[in-house]
Amino acid sequence: MHRRRRTALLLSAAIAAAPLITACGNDAHPGAAAVVGGQRITVSQLETRVNEVRAAQRAAVPDDAQYEQAIAKTGTLSRDTLHNMVLERVLQRAAQDAGVSVSRKEIQQMRSGLEEQTGGSKALEAAWLQQYGIAPERLDENLRLQLEAQKLATSLGTNTGDPAFWNALAEASKKLNVDLNPRYGTWDVDKSSRVDTKTPWVREVTTTETQQTA
Template sequence: MHRRRRTALALCVALLGAGPLLTACGSEAHPGAAAVVGGDRIPVSALQAQVKDVRTAQQASPQSAQLIKNTGQLSRAKLHGLIFDKVLDRAAADAGVSVSRKELQEARAAMARQSGGEQAFAAMLLQQRGVAPDQIDDAVREQVQLTKLAAATGADLSTPPGQAAVTKTLTEASKKLKIDVNPRYGSWDDKAIQLADTKTPWIAQVTKNAPDEQTPVTG
């Protein structure tokens, strides 16, 4: 009896040590989590709320059918964004980088002007990145934070070497966070800084969606 219990315990420990898991033997280690990043849970409910906000905005658009068709894997894309933001936060903190509310407001205003106004800016983000109106500040903060992180590490995001340098910095932060993803959404790739097989890598987001001229920031 005791030998069987010890054997079962040993098997459980071996399975847990084989790779990052969101479930443990006999019970869920992180029930209701879409992912665990640095010990912090990203609840499935929070992910679903983000997806719902985007779908609501898409349905209100004249191009609703096309927008929804182009975002068939919206849950995975939004989870990628939620995880990426935490990785970026860790990399920025390690580099001593922060973004003030004033910087965020100034950057958003500049991006809106470059896009032809706030309404056009919101429409562009919804179409290109699946960003709902109430998620715009987070998207802008990501751009500003990346710009400042690159500056702090002496990297130029407009060049392949600069992108490689920032990717290396993000990879180091990602590894420190020991990211576990619920298998229903895939797995996290520390080197690429994205969910495996997700079509929204961070480099593509920055180079495609950033304004032609980055807003200068201070802090």
């Protein structure tokens, strides 16, 4: 698989059907979905990202039945989006520590090349939305992260699939002291990945149950 696509898979949401999560009881992280390096990723910020994807899906699939299918296929969107938002900061810290930076020109060059491959700007945006759950307005941000990952791997003399690359991310995760709101799971430092957890005050509900109680 092409390195760019591998990196897109690394940094973008995993498309998979799963139950929704709702919280019950006291919230150990009021208003925060995660804290990374002492900075909060608020629930509002997370919801904004998720709503961007949903709005793009709605615009791309005006048929109600097809839209419901798209939602069903991305049932873990909130958790996957939070994973990516945290991983963005972890990767940025790892790149900073390695002296890696990405210019606006490099992003544009990468985007132009991908647009040529896919058949234009709109086609590229549609592909990233469908395959990776990236809203059009976040495409350039995602490309920046891909470039950071590639350049970080190069600076380490490795690639994004090798342990040395992930070790650098693990070290960055430790420095940032990543802390997730329990409703979204926990952060595995060694794997730089979000992990689902079971807590006594969190229950899983299906999409059907949510609609019935709405």
